[in-house]
Amino acid sequence: MERRERDGREPRSRRRGQGELEAQVLAALHEAPGPVGAAWVQERVGGDLAYTTVMTILTRLLAKGVVSRERAGRSFHWRSTADEAGLAALRMRKVLDSxxxxxxxxxxxxxxxxxxxxxxxxxxxxxxxxxxxxx
Known part of the structure; x- marks a missing residue:
């Protein structure tokens, strides 16, 4: 039997942990056949993730140096520049720096x-x- 909220809506999915979305986006980019758009990433990560959320994550990953982007018309195509070990190392360094x-x-x-x-x-x-x- 499916669980529903009191108002009949489906329950909200659990909130993802810190860094989990970044890891999922990075994993999607690793599977990509080449540079891809944010909509492609959004589709692969799935769920109810908003396009703007994907863009925020990609921008954060760009600032961390683990993805790159190239202009594709009026938008960007994204590519991973670091593997999962590289992202884990960045998280470890962030903790150390704090x-x-x-x-x-x-x-x-x-x-x-x-x-x-x-x-x-x-x-x-x-x-x-x-x-x-x-x-």
Whole structure:
């Protein structure tokens, strides 16, 4: 049996989490055959997402440097320039940038890594951060 609001309308869909829409838009752009318009993205993301919301998300992603756009008549065509890992890294950096004590945040993060992730991080850093990760 379907659930309805008291006035007979369908219940509103759940509110998406922070960054979830960006990830969905970015995933749609990854599937695109090339540069695509915002309406194409809106159709792929689906649901009740307004065109203006898609444009806002694309503009935010452009400011973050994870998408690019090119003029196509009076509108733009959009293309992804970063993968999902790149977007996750941007979110991590945003969190780090919002904290007062970067060293404490990084140290706390490193102490929660698994041994495999710690090894991978050391390899990626060229073993320059070995002293900070020990202890």
């Amino acid at each position: 904290e007062r004590d970067r060293g404490a945040v990084l140290a706390s993060f490193v102490t929660t890594l698994s041994a495999d992730d710690e090894r991978l991080l050391r390899d990626l850093l060229g073993d320059t951060g070995a002293g900070a990760a020990e202890g």
